[in-house]
Amino acid sequence: MVKRIAITGGKGGTGKSTISTALAIRLAENKKVLLIDADVDCPNDGIILGIDLKKVQDVENMIPKIDEEKCIKCGKCSEFCKENALIFIKGRVPIVLPERCSGCKVCKLVCPVGAISEEKQIVGEIDKGEKGNLVLLSGKIKPRVEESSLIVNEIRKYISGKEKDYDYILVDTAAGTHCSVISALQGVDFGLAVTEPTPLGNHDLDLILQLMKKLNIKSKIVLNRSDIADGEIIEDTAEKYDSEIIVDVPYSKEIEKAYSQGIPIKHEAIEKIVRKLENGL
Amino acid sequence: MKIAISSTGEVLDSQVDARFGRCSYFVIAEINEESGEIKKTEVVANNSVQQSRGAGTATSEFIGNQKVDAVITGNIGPNSASVMQQLGIDVYQGQGEIKKVLQQFIDKKLVKLGQSNVPKFAGMEGQ
Numbered sequence: 001m002v003k004r005i006a007i008t009g010g011k012g013g014t015g016k017s018t019i020s021t022a023l024a025i026r027l028a029e030n031k032k033v034l035l036i037d038a039d040v041d042c043p044n045d046g047i048i049l050g051i052d053l054k055k056v057q058d059v060e061n062m063i064p065k066i067d068e069e070k071c072i073k074c075g076k077c078s079e080f081c082k083e084n085a086l087i088f089i090k091g092r093v094p095i096v097l098p099e100r101c102s103g104c105k106v107c108k109l110v111c112p113v114g115a116i117s118e119e120k121q122i123v124g125e126i127d128k129g130e131k132g133n134l135v136l137l138s139g140k141i142k143p144r145v146e147e148s149s150l151i152v153n154e155i156r157k158y159i160s161g162k163e164k165d166y167d168y169i170l171v172d173t174a175a176g177t178h179c180s181v182i183s184a185l186q187g188v189d190f191g192l193a194v195t196e197p198t199p200l201g202n203h204d205l206d207l208i209l210q211l212m213k214k215l216n217i218k219s220k221i222v223l224n225r226s227d228i229a230d231g232e233i234i235e236d237t238a239e240k241y242d243s244e245i246i247v248d249v250p251y252s253k254e255i256e257k258a259y260s261q262g263i264p265i266k267h268e269a270i271e272k273i274v275r276k277l278e279n280g281l
Numbered sequence: 282m283k284i285a286i287s288s289t290g291e292v293l294d295s296q297v298d299a300r301f302g303r304c305s306y307f308v309i310a311e312i313n314e315e316s317g318e319i320k321k322t323e324v325v326a327n328n329s330v331q332q333s334r335g336a337g338t339a340t341s342e343f344i345g346n347q348k349v350d351a352v353i354t355g356n357i358g359p360n361s362a363s364v365m366q367q368l369g370i371d372v373y374q375g376q377g378e379i380k381k382v383l384q385q386f387i388d389k390k391l392v393k394l395g396q397s398n399v400p401k402f403a404g405m406e407g408q
Contacts, residue, residue: 078342084335087364089345095367097338097360144359 003277004169006185006217009194010204012175015224016194018255019273020172021048021264026274028134031167034159038184039174040124040139040151047262051129051136059124059139059154061103061147068093070115077107077116102147124151126158135166148180156186168277175204177211185211190218190281192273193243197223197231205234209241219243220281222273225251246281247272284310284386285344286379287354291324293380299355302337303330308379309347317387337361337401344370353382353391362397374398 007020017039024035024045037045046053064077064086071093078088085100086107098121108116124141137159139151163169173184185191191212195201205221212219221238223231226248238244249255249269258265287304289296298304304327311321325347329339337357341364344352352365353375365372373391375382385391 084332084338084342087338087342087345089342089368092345092368095364097363100335100338100360 002163002166002169004163004171004188005277006171006173006188006191007194008173008181008185008191008208008212009201010175010177010206010208011195011201014194014196014201015222015249016175017044017048017172018259018265019192019194019222019224019249019270020170021045022267022270023273024134024136024168024170025049025264026266026270027168027170027277028132031133032165033134034166034169035134035136036155036159036169036171036184037136037138038152038155038171038180040141040148040180041174043127043138043140045136045172046127046129046138048264049129049131049134049136050263051131051134053127053129053136053138055125056128057126057154057158058122059126059151060120061101061123061145061150062105062118063098063101063103063121064096064105064107064116065119066093066096067115067117070113072113072115074112076110076112080106080110082106099144099146103150123147124154126151126155148174148178149183152180152183156183177207181208182211182215185215185217188217190220192220192222192246194222194224195234196225197229197234199233202233202237206237206240209237209243213241220276221245222247222249222269224249227251246276282312282314282350283348284312284351284353284383285347285349286310286352286375286382287327288324288379293322293378293383295379297353297355297375297377297379297382299376301352301354301357301361302340303327304340304354305330307344307347308383309349310383312383312387319383319387338364341365341368351386353386356399357394357397358399358401359397360401362394 037043075088078086087095123145127138129136195205227250286308287298288306341361351371353373372394
């Protein structure tokens with residue numbers, strides 16, 4: 001059975017990609033691993049892993065195209081648009097702001113005269129690369145496009161049906177708790193929240209654990225740079241959400257060095273996570 | 282002609298709000314272009330300021346429906362600038378007291394903003 005694990009954490013810069021890539025490389029020594037870089041605004045896993053990525057698919061989004069002859073200038077499309085992507089000025093055909101559009105098509109649905117058709121725009125791409133047993137899928141959004149979840153959802157569609165080809169599917173999410181992170185968390189067996197014992201790390205950990213609880217996803221914590229401060233605040237937060245710290249990663253010059261060179265880290269903490277995974281976390 | 286000025290307060294002594302989408306009020310002034318006389322002013326609250334996202338575009342829609350010919354503000358983001366351009370509403374940059382800025386406009390001393398001069402979400406700073 002394939003195990004699907006999200007590597008997330010709330011705060012940025014806590015080591016999500018560092019842990020994801022190290023874990024992927026280590027697991028791929030004897031298992032088939034798919035790593036998904038779902039941080040589509042800044043996908044970096046390919047750089048750390050030294051994997052050349054090639055585009056396998058464009059990601060398209062539907063944007064509304066308004067037939068100016070048919071439009072009766074009622075403003076219904078604008079009224080229903082939650083993204084403010086359709087600007088309605090009385091007496092005018094609505095103005096479309098493509099970058100704001102999430103592609104939900106509600107405008108087309110509510111238009112009483114069928115004046116809205118679908119026009120495709122490319123909002124990003126899915127890239128793929130391989131190294132031994134490891135396959136990397138990396139989402140990339142076009143600059144200025146706001147809806148990053150469009151790309152993450154498309155990657156999920158891309159792998160659907162192929163999950164069974166792998167022993168492990170790791171999803172490296174973006175920071176935060178917004179739509180693209182929620183999309184990346186869909187369908188995973190549990191989430192590893194990578195954090196650090198700082199007030200910022202703790203604050204954002206609280207948010208991501210809260211989110212995972214709402215989504216009914218079990219969570220475990222990787223406490224990175226565990227010795228830079230007292231980890232007690234993190235333990236309290238873990239307890240609050242029935243989570244637990246499964247591994248401490250003390251601050252280490254070797255890790256920083258590997259990180260600065262853009263290469264995957266090797267560390268006993270990774271071995272510890274692997275053992276936990278093998279024993280059914 | 283009708284002009285909308287982003288404002289920090291409800292009176293003509295208020296300052297021009299540097300933010301377009303997230304200003305608290307707009308002063309709407311009607312001026313006689315030939316004589317330079319201010320015919321009428323009114324203050325309207327900008328309800329779009331409450332929005333977590335898309336305040337600029339919602340404000341653009343609000344301003345568009347006020348049927349103004351020009352806008353005076355500090356900064357304008359790319360989405361709002363695009364809407365203003367498509368509506369044919371000129372955007373001018375102004376700062377300081379509303380009534381002085383309005384006079385500068387009448388005296389044609391304000392600079393027209395050709396396009397957006399700040400990135401998206403710039404108006405959220407400090408909130």
